[in-house]
Amino acid sequence: MNAEAIAISLDLINRHHQEPNRNRYESRYFWEELYSLVSTAGFSAIEMPYEPVWQFGGRSGVPFNRYCVNTKYGTAADFRAVLSASGVDRVIGITFDPNLFMRNGNLDFYFGASGHFANEALSHAADMGADYFAISPSPFYGRIAQYHPDLEGKTEAFTERTLALLGGLATKAQELGVTLVLRNEYWSLFGGMRILPLIDALPRTVKLDLDTASLFVAGVDASDFLKARIERIGSVHLTDTNFVDTHDVWKSPNPEYPRDHATQVFRDPGTGSVDFAAITALLGMLDYQGPIICSARQTRDPFRALLRTRALLNTFTT
Amino acid sequence: MPKIRYANMCHWKSIPYKKIDNFRQFYYEDNTNIAYYSDWDNILKYQSALGFDGIEIAPWDLADILPLFGSPENFTAFAKERGVEVIGMFHGAHASHAADHFDEAVRAGREAVDTIVRFGGTYMNTCPTQNYFGTGPLSREEVQQCAKVMNEIGRYATDHGVKLGLHNEFFCAINLPNHRELIESTDPRLVHYCIDTAQISILGEDLLTFYNDYHDRISTFHLKDTASANQPDSVRYAQDPEITDDGTRWFWEPGQGDLDFKGLYRLLKQHAFKGWMSIEYDGSPDMLASMAMTRYYLDNELRPIYD
Numbered sequence: 001m002n003a004e005a006i007a008i009s010l011d012l013i014n015r016h017h018q019e020p021n022r023n024r025y026e027s028r029y030f031w032e033e034l035y036s037l038v039s040t041a042g043f044s045a046i047e048m049p050y051e052p053v054w055q056f057g058g059r060s061g062v063p064f065n066r067y068c069v070n071t072k073y074g075t076a077a078d079f080r081a082v083l084s085a086s087g088v089d090r091v092i093g094i095t096f097d098p099n100l101f102m103r104n105g106n107l108d109f110y111f112g113a114s115g116h117f118a119n120e121a122l123s124h125a126a127d128m129g130a131d132y133f134a135i136s137p138s139p140f141y142g143r144i145a146q147y148h149p150d151l152e153g154k155t156e157a158f159t160e161r162t163l164a165l166l167g168g169l170a171t172k173a174q175e176l177g178v179t180l181v182l183r184n185e186y187w188s189l190f191g192g193m194r195i196l197p198l199i200d201a202l203p204r205t206v207k208l209d210l211d212t213a214s215l216f217v218a219g220v221d222a223s224d225f226l227k228a229r230i231e232r233i234g235s236v237h238l239t240d241t242n243f244v245d246t247h248d249v250w251k252s253p254n255p256e257y258p259r260d261h262a263t264q265v266f267r268d269p270g271t272g273s274v275d276f277a278a279i280t281a282l283l284g285m286l287d288y289q290g291p292i293i294c295s296a297r298q299t300r301d302p303f304r305a306l307l308r309t310r311a312l313l314n315t316f317t318t
Numbered sequence: 319m320p321k322i323r324y325a326n327m328c329h330w331k332s333i334p335y336k337k338i339d340n341f342r343q344f345y346y347e348d349n350t351n352i353a354y355y356s357d358w359d360n361i362l363k364y365q366s367a368l369g370f371d372g373i374e375i376a377p378w379d380l381a382d383i384l385p386l387f388g389s390p391e392n393f394t395a396f397a398k399e400r401g402v403e404v405i406g407m408f409h410g411a412h413a414s415h416a417a418d419h420f421d422e423a424v425r426a427g428r429e430a431v432d433t434i435v436r437f438g439g440t441y442m443n444t445c446p447t448q449n450y451f452g453t454g455p456l457s458r459e460e461v462q463q464c465a466k467v468m469n470e471i472g473r474y475a476t477d478h479g480v481k482l483g484l485h486n487e488f489f490c491a492i493n494l495p496n497h498r499e500l501i502e503s504t505d506p507r508l509v510h511y512c513i514d515t516a517q518i519s520i521l522g523e524d525l526l527t528f529y530n531d532y533h534d535r536i537s538t539f540h541l542k543d544t545a546s547a548n549q550p551d552s553v554r555y556a557q558d559p560e561i562t563d564d565g566t567r568w569f570w571e572p573g574q575g576d577l578d579f580k581g582l583y584r585l586l587k588q589h590a591f592k593g594w595m596s597i598e599y600d601g602s603p604d605m606l607a608s609m610a611m612t613r614y615y616l617d618n619e620l621r622p623i624y625d
Contacts, residue, residue, distance in 0.1 A: 018331040018355040021603045028563040057410075058449045058489065058558045071558060103381050146385045253385030257334035262344040262356065300350040 003313040005292070007045035007092045008038060009237070012296040012305050015051065015062060019300075026061045028072055032082065034302075039087025041306040042313075046083075047093045047293045048128070050121035053100055066124040076127035092291050093235060094125035095183070097136035102143045107154075107161070110139075115165050122169055126176040131291055132235050133173060134181040134209050137162050137198060138189035142253040151189075158189065163201055170206050181234040183209045184218075186245065187255035192218030199232065207234020207290075212274045213241035213266055217250070222274070223282050235291045236283065240272030241265055256298065266298040268305045270312035280316055320625045321591065324616065325372025325405050326365055327540055327598040329605060332382045333358050336396070354606075358386070358396065364606055366401035368613045373397060374441065374596045376408045377430065390436035405594050406441030406538075407434045408485070414467035415447045415460035415491060427471030431480050441538055441594065442475055443485040443512040444468070446492045446500060451557040453491040461496045465503035472508030483512030483537040488520035488549060488568075489559050497521065501532065510537035514598070515577055516544035516569050521554065526581050533589040542598040543575030544568055567601040571608045573615040580623060587624035 013025055013034070024030045038046060048064060055067035063069055063079065073079040080091070098114035118135060125133040138144065144158075145151045151158075166182070173180035182202075184195035192215065199208055210233050215222045226233065243249075243265045249258040256265050270276070283292070294313070296305035335357035338344055345353040354360065365373065375383070387393040394404050409430040413419040427444070434442055446464050447453065456464070472482040484501060486492055492500050497518075501511060511532055517540070519525050529536065546568055553559055560568070572579055602608040 016332050018333055018361075019352055020355065022331060023601060023603050024565060026561045027565045029565050057560075058451070059561045060558045061561045061563065072563070100381075143385060254334055254382070257356075259335070259386075260339075262335055262338040262340055262353070264347050300348045300352050 003316045004042070005045070006043075006238070006313060007047050007090070007291065007293045008041075008043040008306065008309060009047040009049075009095070009293050009295040009297070010034075011047075011049050011095070012299050012302045014298075014302075015064075026059060028061050031061070031063055032086070035083055035086035035088050037303065038306065041310050043306075043310075044088060045090040045092040046088055047095060047295075048091055050094050050096045050117075050124060051100075052117045066120055066127070069124070076124065080128065091128040091130050093130050093132040093134055093181075093293065094121055094128065095134045095136075096121045097139065097183075099139040099143060102139035102147060105147045107148075107158070111161050111165060115168070118165065118169060119172065122172055122176065122178065122180075125178050130178060132179040132181045132207070133169075134183050134235055135166070135169065136183045136185055136188060137166060137195075140187045140253060140255050141189050141191070142187070142251050142255055144189065145251070146253045155189070159198070162190075163198065166198075166202055166206070170203050174205050179207055179234050180205070181207045181209045183211065184214065185211065186214045186217040187250045191250060192220045208232050209235045209237060211237040211239055212276070212279055213239035213272070216241050216274055217243050217245050217265065219245070222279050226279070226282055226286065230286045230288065233288065233290060235293065236288065237293050237295050238269055238274075238276060238279070239295045239297065240267045240269045240274045240276075242267060242272045264298055264300070266295070268296045268299050268308045269294050270308055276312065277316075322586070322625065323372060323594050324370050325374055325594050325596045326370045326609065327374045327408070327596040328376055328379055329598065329600050329602070330355075330361060333361055334382070336386050359400070362397050362400040362402045364609065368609050370597070370609065370613075371401060372403050372405040372594055372596070374406050374408065374439075374443070375404060375437065377410070380433070390433060394438045404437040404439045405596070406439035406443065406480070407437065409442050409444045410448070411444050411446055411467060411471070412448055415453070415456050415464045417463050420463070420467060423467045424470045427467070428474045431471070431475045431478050434480050435478050440480055441483060441512070442480050443483045443538065443540070444471070445485050445487055445490060448491060449489050449558075450491045450493055450555045451489070454493065454555060456491050456496060461492070461499055462503055464492065465500055468500075468509045469505050472505065476508050481510050481537045482508070483510045485512040485514055485540065486517060486521065487514070487560070488517050488554050489556075493554060494522040497523065501535065506535055511535045512538050512540060514540035514542070515579075515582070516542045516575070519544055519547040519577055520549050520568060522548050525577055526585060529582060529585055533585070533591070536591065538593055539595045540598045541572055541579075541595050542600070543570040543572050543577050543579070545570060545575040547576065569598065569601045571599065571602065571611050571615070572597065573619060574611075579620055583620045583623040
């Protein structure tokens with residue numbers, strides 16, 4: 001396994017929650033320095049979240065959607081040139097989750113807005129030269145239940161509409177030469193093994209993501225998951241956690257912040273309980289050649305997390 | 319009883335917890351200060367301890383507050399237990415200048431009033447339409463349309479015990495050439511004005527002159543400082559000027575910029591202003607420090623002039 005080829009996700013920057021100094025994350029200067037720090041930490045490829053929220057209200061410093069990129073750089077190609085000049089040669093993938101649009105009881109609004117922006121994000125992924133577009137096929141289960149208390153009775157209809165949305169994206173992804181990948185975060189309506197009926201109903205071109213921490217929280221053995229469906233895995237996220245969900249936190253409205261017991265669900269890679277040596281050895285044994293991305297989501301210090309991640313990766317090659 | 323009560327406009331980013339019971343354990347997970355900024359219990363206690371008895375929330379807070387607390391009423395009760403009351407909510411009246419958007423703009427405004435009432439608030443500070451870039455310059459008819467929407471929402475707000483206060487940003491389509499025209503086109507019985515001291519100064523209004531001219535329309539303030547008054551059209555009408563590329567701040571804590579707050583307080587005294595005043599810290603890297611810095615400035619520089 002070539003640790004040098006592993007990408008880092010820019011989800012290590014906390015965009016949404018309070019912490020001192022987080023205001024700098026909304027300005028262009030912060031990101032342009034970050035790219036060179038990412039490169040200095042030994043990463044030449046990045047994954048970028050796609051977040052429509054940054055185009056609302058006239059704030060475009062966070063480069064996480066097409067509007068912001070075009071506002072600050074003109075085109076995706078110009079933005080890629082800036083990345084490249086900082087030592088970041090590739091945007092390997094774009095991620096998208098629809099949580100922003102689960103904000104009322106109107107499912108037409110949810111599917112309309114999610115579909116519109118997911119399509120835009122997929123086009124953006126192609127413009128950025130990304131290998132894959134990884135979509136979370138549902139918002140937080142608990143957030144859906146907040147606005148749709150009868151969710152259990154609506155699950156079939158919700159799934160059908162989700163499949164229609166994903167089917168359209170699959171066709172478009174194939175035309176664009178981007179691999180559509182489904183994520184199965186532990187908090188999703190389609191989390192853990194619940195993703196399987198969804199992926200089985202979609203064309204073979206649609207792939208699955210493997211996220212080590214999410215599977216850990218969902219109580220699914222990542223190695224077994226990988227071995228059983230290696231031919232369908234389209235991306236691998238090396239994420240870490242210590243969190244064991246004993247109280248159905250996955251069903252709560254804010255599942256990455258367990259309400260009865262504050263804890264950091266996602267830990268910096270190498271500081272939690274995920275057995276990275278085992279999973280990377282298995283990836284090598286199975287000759288997995290697809291994208292591998294490290295993620296330090298929820299880190300308390302993104303710059304320390306970059307180096308912690310590099311330190312972990314160094315142990316794979318020595 | 320003080321004439322002025324002080325609140326904070328909520329610029330905290332999403333606060334993920336209601337109350338952290340395992341604070342020490344949470345701190346020790348990574349030994350950082352994140353634990354100090356992660357629950358409403360402490361955020362509200364910080365406010366209360368520093369003498370800010372009110373909080374003005376923002377509509378973008380609702381997606382997090384409502385799932386966390388279950389209802390506006392629950393949040394209000396939780397805040398009240400910690401000595402803080404919800405005084406109102408900001409509202410953006412998107413596209414209110416567009417005649418074909420009248421029904422939607424009024425509907426959204428009325429919904430916001432209903433939300434404020436559920437929080438127990440009485441102020442709805444309202445940006446009259448969106449950014450200048452891509453929209454301006456507005457025609458006279460569009461300004462009048464904007465006023466029509468404000469009057470209609472203002473009527474509903476008044477009927478429900480809420481004061482609608484126009485709140486202008488320096489980069490909006492309502493800008494220096496039509497700022498006063500809009501105010502004067504609205505019904506003073508229904509539509510009031512929230513002076514954002516920094517925004518109108520950057521816009522090009524003289525703070526003291528503006529307050530003197532419109533003191534009988536002023537419902538409340540967003541008090542913040544600036545060192546960047548009187549920006550040219552090229553800045554105010556630019557695309558997305560609010561967050562600068564190089565980190566330059568438009569807004570500062572009262573006393574850290576150039577505005578004549580002592581002069582303003584003398585005028586507040588002259589016109590016998592009574593009501594809430596929200597302090598705003600947008601752009602601050604450390605809102606707790608900004609709150610404490612502001613409290614010192616208020617107590618030592620401004621409140622001796624008029625309290």
